[in-house]
Ligand SMILES: CC1=C(CCC(=O)O)c2cc3nc(cc4[nH]c(cc5[nH]c(cc1n2)c(C)c5CCC(=O)O)c(CCC(=O)O)c4C)C(CCC(=O)O)=C3C
């Protein structure tokens with residue numbers, strides 16, 4: 001039996017990420033790329049612009065992608081490329097470079113772990129669009145979903161234990177674990193595949209596994225970073241409202257665990273470390289926040305595991321459809 005090719009005949013690894021601004025002048029053009037055609041109100045955009053400008057117009061996400069690539073490099077015997085959906089280095093520019101370097105078939109590692117239009121299909125669509133722009137673009141095989149990979153769970157479990165340890169000793173046992181993920185419109189959540197409500201189902205699975213690994217039975221899953229027009233329903237409760245509810249219940253300490261994200265990017269460092277931290281302070285709740293998977297050594301090594309697996313079957317075209325847009329048939 002010939003096994004050549006069964007382990008995936010890739011000649012490069014392509015890390016695909018969201019992208020983020022790297023200076024004050026990048027912020028608005030970046031935001032316009034993100035929300036093009038998505039019906040995000042202008043006021044929301046200006047609010048989010050202020051979050052970025054507060055950090056000098058620099059999102060941490062690009063630096064974190066560079067660090068992740070350096071952490072992956074020792075484990076992977078392939079050239080590694082990096083392309084973003086919404087900011088430089090753009091996917092199309094990276095694919096052009098790959099074509100020039102003679103890359104024919106690349107494995108894509110996406111820095112987004114769950115199913116849904118925003119967290120999966122939009123990445124695949126953007127890869128397809130970029131490939132269509134580049135003559136001779138390499139084939140791109142997306143590595144499988146890894147939300148339930150033991151390494152992803154282990155990274156969050158280690159970081160959760162570490163965040164529990166940052167609380168005052170007398171509060172650690174009583175602290176509530178609160179997992180967070182990006183809210184999405186209910187219509188997008190319902191359509192998230194591979195099964196109905198895949199986004200939420202997968203997040204609950206990860207939350208349960210991480211809680212179990214740190215020996216906790218009580219935990220909550222809540223949502224953050226809500227966007228979009230106010231009349232469109234999104235997943236609730238919001239993390240800040242949830243902190244208020246917990247304070248009423250008498251909860252004295254909370255550990256936030258942003259399992260919905262892969263790196264500590266702006267939605268983590270602003271929406272949790274600034275906004276939720278302010279609310280907790282007002283409520284008198286002791287709060288720590290666990291790091292995301294980031295460059296945890298097992299997470300970086302996981303990419304090599306995925307490359308060695310049999311080639312994944314890409315999501316079917318109907319998986320994670322775009323939600324119906326208000327005002328459109
Ligand atoms: C599910 C999900 C993830 C997790 C999966 C994944 O990681 O992909 C995620 C990640 C991220 N979201 C990010 C940034 C933004 N997301 C926005 C807007 C939106 N996100 C949505 C969903 C998600 N987003 C949705 C449904 C919208 C509404 C508009 C639309 O329907 O598309 C906006 C517009 C302003 C606003 O309204 O907030 C910005 C600036 C950054 C970069 C952060 C940085 O710069 O460090 C990252 C990693």
Ligand SMILES: [Fe+2]
Pocket residue numbers: 182
């Ligand atoms: Fe987002």
